[in-house]
Amino acid sequence: MDLDLVFLGTSASMPTARRAPAALLLRRGGERLLFDCAEGTQRQLQRSAVGLPEIEEIFLTHLHADHVLGLPGMLKTFALRGRDELGLTVYGPQGTRHLFGHLKPFLGRLPYPLTIVELAAGDVLERGEYRMDAFAVDHGVEALGYALVEPGRPGRFDVEAADTLGVPPGPERGILQGGDPVTLSDGTVVTPDEVLGPARPGRKIAITGDTAPSPSVVQAAHHADLLVHEATFGDEDRQRARETMHSTAGDAAQVAKLADVRMLALTHVSPRTLPAELVRQAQAVFRETVVPRDFDLIEVPFPERGAPMLVKRGGAAADRSAYDSGAMSRMVQVATAGDVTEAEELQELLRNAGIEAELEAAAEDDALQVLVPEGALEAAQDAIEALSEPDDLIAEP
C-alpha cells in the first residue's frame, strides 16, 4: 500500500514566486486527502503530476486565510466539471461551519453534496485500514493537527516453522496468519506465535498545521514515520515566533527529537530564511530534517522496507522534472550583475547559501553573468529571491 505526501504549497502566509501557500496532498493507495487549501491550490494540483482529482475529503488545520482561500474556487470547479453525486466532506476545527456560511455567496448552490464535519482535539475517525486522529496544537485560535495512524500488522509467516509443525498448506495457514490457533488432524494445536514473526508496526504521519512548539504535538507525533511541522521562522526570529504562535526551525526540530520521529519535514516557511539555513538550524537538533519545495514529495514505506524518502520534484508534472545526468555539473546563468561589485556581492551571497558561483563577462560593457551548477539553480534562485522579499514579512496569520 503506497503512502506519500505531495507538497503543493510550502510558503508561510502568502504566495511567493516560487512557493504557494499551505496545501498538502496525502495519497494512500487510491485515496487522495487534501490538508489545507490555500489560495491557488487547485492550480498547484493542475500543475502537478497528480492533476486535479475529484477530491472527496479535505482536512483543514485552521481557518486562517492562508489555509482556506482556495476552497471556493476549487469547489466551484468541481461543480463546473459536472460533479453531482460524488460528495465532498470538509473536516475542520470548530468554526468551519461558520466559515462555510460566509462562503455561501461565492459557492451558490453546489450540485453535489457538501458535508462539513467539525472536529475537536482527541476526536478519532476510524477509517477501516487506519485511523485519523485530530490533535491539539497551539496557535492561539481553533486549530488542529492530524495524524494518520495505521495499526500494527501481524508478523511474517514462517513457512519453514509451519512445515516443521506439520501445518498443511491451505486454509489452516490463513487462519494462523489471521491470529487464531488451529487444530491439526492429529489433534495437535498450533498457535499463531509459533509460525509468525514479531508483529510489524504500521505507519504514522503527523501534520501540525500552524503551531507554536507544543507538548500535545510531541505526544501525537510519538514515533511517527514522518512529522510535517511548520517552521515559519529561522532561529534568529525566535521572539517573533513566540509572539505570533509559530515555530522556528529549531523549535520544530526539538519537537521531532522529543517525539522520536523518523523524519521531520519543515513547511510553512518564510522566504526570508533560506531553506538551506532552516535545514542547518534544524539538523543541529534533529538530523533527519528536510525542507520540501512545492511539488516535492515524501514517500513513506513500511518501516521494514526503508526510511521515509524525500523525492525532489517527485510530484511535478513529468516534463518539468526532466533533466539529463550531466545537468548537475553544467554551469547555468542565474543572474546578470551590472558591475563587478554587484557580481561579487551576489557571489558572496550564494557562497553563504553553500553555492559556488562563477562570474563570466557578459556581452554588455561592464555586466557580468553569474553562473551556478545547474543542480544548484533552484537554491540559487531562492537565495537571490530572498533578497527581494519585504523585510517585515508576516507572520500573522
Ligand SMILES: [Zn+2]
Ligand atoms: Zn499559516
Ligand SMILES: [Zn+2]
Ligand atoms: Zn495560522
